[in-house]
Amino acid sequence: MLLTIFKLPIQQSLVTHHRIAYNEAFNRKILRFVDKRIAFWASYKARHALAIIDNNEGLNWMMEDIREAAKVNKFSVNDQYNISKLELIPYKYKAEERIRTNSFYPSFAKLITDFDVIIKYQGCSAFQKKTVSGLCSLCSLYISASWWDRLLNKNYTPSGEKNILDLKELIKLAVKKIFGYDHLREGQLEAIETYLNGKDTLVSIKTGGGKMLYYVICTLIFEGITIVVSSLKALMEDQKQELIQLGIPCVSIYANTIQGRSEQEKIFEEIALGFTKILFVTLEKLCLNKEFQNFISNMYDKAKVHFVIDEAHCILSYGNFRESWKNLGLLKKNWPTVPIMLLTTTCTYKDAQDIHTSLGIQSKNFAMIWDSSFERKEITIEIYKRRDNCEIFSNDLIDLIKKHKRSRIIIYCATQSGCDDLFVTLQPLLPEKSLGVYHGEIGDEQWQIIISD
Template sequence: MADSVSDAARVLRRVFGYESFRDGQQEIIEHVVGGGDALVLMPTGGGKSLCYQIPALVRPGTGVVVSPLIALMQDQVDALRALGVRAGFLNSTQEFDERREVESAFLAGELDLLYLAPERLRVDATVTLLDRGKIALFAIDEAHCVAQWGHDFRPDYLLLSELRERWPDVPTVALTATATPATHAEITSRLGLDDARHFVADFDRPNIQYRIVSKKEPKAQLLALLRAEHTRDAGIVYCLSRSSVEKIAEFLVANGISALPYHAGLDARTRAEHQARFLREDGIVMVATIAFGMGIDKPDVRFVAHLDLPKSVEGYYQETGRAGRDGLPSTAWLAYGLQDVVQLRKLIDASAGDLTHRRRLSTHLDAMLALCETVECRRTGLLAYFGQQRIAPCGNCDTCLTPPRTWDGTIAAQKLLSAVLRLQRERRQKFGAGHLVDILLGRKTAKVIQHDHDTLKVFGVGTELGEPEWRGVVRQLLVQGLLAVEGEHGTLVLTDTSADVLRGQRTVLMRREPEPAAKSASTGAAASKGAKPRRVAVAELSEDAMPVFERLRTWRAAAAKEQGVPAYVIFHDATLREIASRPPATLAELSTISGVGEHKLAKYGQQILDTLAG
């Protein structure tokens, strides 16, 4: 075992250019190098790939990586080849001659890592090929895809348990960043990993600042965020619908921001072009549905913004985890409003699944809503969802930076619930939130007059609150189960627990809406009351280092363009920042920089020294 440990450490330094393993990596690597099966639950950006790449380089044979990310395999292989690793892939995008070349290299023992799409394992020729070669290990990436109701469900993943039956002496390691106890159990069962060793890493991403704001004018709020904190930064903006993706991308472009749309309605060529630009160019903002992002290895994504409420905490965690993979300060920003709640409740009701499935979706949504409405540390709530406990608040989320206040909303709740009750009992009518707010505020709109609702006893009884506050009351009553959404028009109805509030038997505490006068709050709670927005991408560079860093980025962009690979394949921002902060004068000094392995030192070392000298 001692030899395997030292071998792994040498590979880490020689190939990847790192002096030490991250928390948890060494134990996993030692176990797999020794031939053990493993299930690895580790956050995005936590270094999962090294947990199978290093064992594949240490053990005899080729590491076979099963990955659903066909569109990204070329980039993954390019990144490994840039490190001097012999890597290849087999998937449906290749021509016959390309596949034959990769197959020949595998059989000749000339590949360290071979990436396969899961559907390739249904092809007899692929199984026969693997039988004829020497396999170091099987790595099942994005293992949460075996979960039947996962948003990226791939039926081919269900066949992967057969790998261990056919090659019982080859270690299998399954890896995922989606890790609720239920998902963990399902992966274990479906992949037959009951006897494997399970490694659950700390899911905290301390470099990400989590912020959730009340949705008012989402486009303007997003633009303010980008202009104040993320000028020229790469980022992802998630929207629920294709039309929203298109509109937001057009809006950002019209306001001088390099933005591209990505959704399933675009043709495959356009999606591929947009993905390639996002990966290869600096400062691109991708506006996308959740069809985009899984497996994106771009380390310098400085922000992930959601303009619609995610359907689950798992989805939210995985999507926000695409920010700051390089460990540098990054932002996870979500604008959330009443209509999000109404829309998602309607989608659940209309779901094609059975009752059990709809209940599961409701449970996921309830957990997401609880995270949005919490007055406690968001990171504490997020980690608790994954079964991990924090003792102290994180100090790097909006509720820590600007603690929200609660208020006794019982009377407001009684007024709103009473309005719903009177409409149902006296008029046998049901309406949505907007009309109910108009009634409470005493507005004589055309609809109010048409239905004679200005004669209701509750007409005008709610003028102590403004419209944003009333919409917040509706939203929080929905979250607490004191109101429900019904029908395709999103009308509001009472629930079994509403009567307790109306009779004064239940107190309703609510999170206070932010003050509308705080203009800067449009970019997030952290922007007001002393928590200033910051330029996260270069926050730690000195004034002298800044132009050096930019010079290095310019060199890197040219080198990446010449080779046709993403810029981060050459070097990560974190490596360039360290070079800029303590410029080396010799190749020996450059070799001590984190992320500069032997292959990259030989290939790019003199170019970097020349760039620094210029």
């Protein structure tokens, strides 16, 4: 089907044997060749196919147009195999062209204070300077670790001799450069080192214990991209915003209907450039989207993809009503050699064993590491009996809110309608307070306003 359905204006298919002057000129212009004698994969057909892909705004969108034009619900197994072998070449060319013309605007630019597209279009230049030579914290780490080929700022030429550091030294260097810590807590170094050595690693850590540090340090030492699977979109956006402030290029991706084509195309541009270090993804995007799985397979073939599952205890507790939690076994089924880091704040030894069985992880390659202490002296729990009368219950809530008037307060409800009803009740009774309601039906823009207020 792929050979015939998608046409250029002069009615040529995706792959053609005709080498007419129009085709040569078209291919050189679209793919930016300056010499018609240049051999691209030594194949005219490959050049022509890539030109069509580029001309149609990228691979993912072209494939969807093909499917709709062919009036089929899904591609055949053979078509899917062929698609999986194609690269993100058109995204890379387009992004590089925009960088050259000072018009590249990263998908996360809105999270960077005073971002200027003209001045800060290159990766390193977009982030806060951490060195006297004007480098960001990430590039500063790369230079100290002698990873000069990873520098985001390709115009910077390092000087001096390269350092040779062992794994422990690299971990400590990354922690210092990115987070500013001189020391790691007990268990942190062991967990990071275990995962970097290729073991599937479950880390049980207290709430607020710095889960992000584990996968960020591993990501910076690994080459390639780390895919973080998260249960909640709001949690993903919180972590993304925090990482951008640290100077770590990261993006999040959901269903096409939520983000739209243009936003997802920009995300894949940054991945194709090697610009993105961390990709946050929803369960459903990972487990149900075949195109996204094909993208992972391309990265897997180059040994440049790694997995992190945040809130891993949900594999056991949420699987009954969110089916995708049960489908995470596809990670080991499709990409068996990629180590998985599992992060949780609520996990017993038996839970850990059940999780590793559910994911199809081999026992000999599975490590479990618990935080040294779960005691939280700064947290207290008070239990109040709810009164049945709605008016009295509302007054009790208001008294509690006023008692903690200097704090930000979160009230959880069992249902979306419960959130809306409580908001309507409390808003006129607390005119001096800034109140907001958030649940799955609230859009991204409204959510950003709520959390920043």
